[in-house]
Amino acid sequence: MIRFILRRVLGFIPVFLIIATLVFFLIRLAPGGPFMEGERHVPPEVLEQIRESYNLNAPLPQQYAMYMWDLVRGDLGPSMQQPSRTVSQWIVLRAPVSVELGFYSLIVALIIGLSAGIIASLRPNTLTDYIPMSIAMAGICMPTFVMGPLLVLIFALKFQWLPVSGWDAPAEKILPSITLGTVYAAYIARLARGGMFEVLAQDFIRTARAKGLSETRVVLRHALRGGLQPVISFLGPAAAGLLTGSFVVEKIFIIPGLGKQFVDAAFNRDYTMLMGAVLFYAVLILIFNLIVDVAQAWLDPRVRYD
Amino acid sequence: MTDVAPTHIEAGASLWRDAWRRLRKNHLAAISFFLLIAMVALVIVGPWVSRYSYETQDRELGAAPPSASHWFGTDDLGRDLFTRILYGGRISLMVGLCATAVSLGIGVIYGAVAGFAGGRIDSALMRIVDILYTLPFTIIVIILTVYLGKSIVLIFMAIGAVEWLTMARIVRGQVVALRHKEFVEAAYVMGLRRRRIVLRHLIPNALGPIIVYTTLTIPQVMLLEAVISFLGLGVQAPMSSWGVLIQDGAKVMEDNAWRLIFPSLFLSITLFSLNFLGDGLRDALDPRISKD
């Protein structure tokens, strides 16, 4: 198992470098850039000097080589638009908030999604199936930027049970986590239902029943592991979705996370910040995919040590 | 139940007729289908018959709640919300269709090439798809839209450019599976040319999954456009899309709740219908995983 993890981690390195290269050229080859004339009331000579200091005037291959060299040494450079901190410092400052939001949302999604999906799978094509699944579909069709404002409208403005925005007091964290979590709860519910449905039709479930097990034991001990496989494979993409979904939620609830930092960096053409944020997201997603793979191998003996 | 396998295939009914029959029996999918047609018709015809244009302002009126003259109310510039929603719908639906078309084109060609070439080319092409999968789509689209400019055409190009990955995988899977089926081998033996095999045999057989996934891509793409617009990176004023309208509405929801609710409703209904139709098509076209 440890060798499997090590091999996967080694495999991350080329993927990471390819992503860095792709994003680097994607950003640089586009017209425009930071510190262009006319964008600010700064004399052209000063701008020229700034560009020089960031190496923006060097030929592209040279810029690339220098960036990659710094990257390999773990240096993401200073933020071009907010030079008070380096990109790494910004990430350290902002990312924990986004990760915390993502974590709570995932918990919300799993609790709601799993229970709805499993309940629905037990009696297919009855009301206990249709009702949770219709709600799940509604959840999928109600994007975060609709759900968020609506929740605020109802719970913060109308009833005034919860604060409108912020990220300090525990009460402020409830609405954002629910907003971000419900969409994924809906997907998880659908996947859990589908997976359980499939497993419950398998021969070995009939074997388990023939052994005289109670229905609870059949579901919990024999069906759950296989039935939740689709949910577990979904957690990789879901983690990516929770991170990028946080752009919207951070904007709605005015949360000082990395998502807001990233969108601002994109607006301001803050090359270094943008690169840093994308690479940080990529690493997080790769790590999460690895965790998912390990969990899957652990749950399904047939794929173990592949 | 090894003993009972009542498979009743009506004689002469082709796959497509069978699928159509199953789809009509699925009430939710049928309702979704008509809702969608109604929505498209409304969005196309509505603005022509409306008394207002999407930029007609009535500053004296300002933001007014729904009334007889303005069914869905107005925004703070006194523009009729109903008309703006219909115009925004045109943009949203167009982005949905065009971006899906782009992703369909790239995905089908890429997947078919990979599946048909096989061997090293196939694994190299698919490895690239795997790597791209690790990048969150939204991030790439945001970078693309910021740097390529904010025109609608570029937005749907950008979205299409990142949404083709799953389509490529599906098409490749189908092609690989079908390549080794007897009828394709038979076509080879009969000396048919490659192009003919692809056109006459492979594509028609892969069509089912492609149609299903296309239907499910449209709502994803529309959602992505709405996210970008909501973040302020998408369609620019005075044009609007549902995402933009929702963002405007969210800002003023405390006093002008209707400006959040109506555009949200339109977007959600459309997404709802597309998803149910996609699900229905999947059940109809793929009898193996359908419920009966």
Place this chain on the structure above:
Amino acid sequence: MPLLDVKNLKTHFHTRAGIVRAVDGVSFSVAPGEMLGIVGESGSGKSVANLSLLGLVPMPPGKIESGTAQFDGVDLLHCTNAQRRTIRGKKISMVFQDPMTALNPYLRIGDQIMEPLLIHENMSKADARARAVAMLKRVGIHDAERRLREYPHRFSGGMRQRVMIAMALITHPQLLIADEPTTALDVTVQAQILELLKTMQAELGMAVILITHDLGVIAESCDRVLVMYAGRIVESATVDDLFREPKHPYTRALLASIPATQEKGAQLYTIQGAPPDLTATMEGCPFAPRCEHAQPQCKIGPIPLAEIAPGHATACKRILAGEIT
């Protein structure tokens, strides 16, 4: 007194295509310690009849329309779920056709074998483990202690079927229902598994219902046979009688179509026509459309199974009337 006494069992499936009468009025009994074979082609209802007894027919679409099944003072078709659970896996066990899919791929072999003991006999884990090891050895699996910790995918088909048998027999049931236990296996392994079933039956003194479509398997191992066709029993006899003196035309056709019994070089015998559509209501004998002896009278009225000789019953009007021999 029979161990199991089934009367007029009807199991129907309510599908969109109509009502499939998978089992349509079946009565039989099993004596303690005997091996009863049930033979018939796919769709004859032999599996469904037995699954019905244990409440393993998926409902819906399945529905048990009528019948009783007395076992150990309980009517299996009309007892509570709780009662049924105390019988399933304890007094009546089942072995299924495909050992590749009948074992849970996510759980260790040991945990699966021990499970019936843990839930039915309140045994400690250590005791259950010891019983499981002993049982695995008895069904011919070497190195049982180590293999107990492995997952099913590490076992071959024949080995998995041995595991299935060990799991079914670990509670020493009074009745074992083996549903095509050898069909999915290689020919050489088939013989071993049948041999194992016979040995275990002798050792534990249990009754066995052996469901198969293979008359060879019946000839080799059973005491008595039921022949099923289209959800009904068309003939019931001892194995010797059945092979020596088959009565029902369907049984005769079945015997005639065994390649080994036919002359070398002769054209293989096949039964004309196709099995009937079970969604249609059937008057008279279900085999009549394919029967070379069929007369208009064969398509009228219910044709019950009736004794033609002691211990030998058939559901053919013309045989019973002595019109054909």
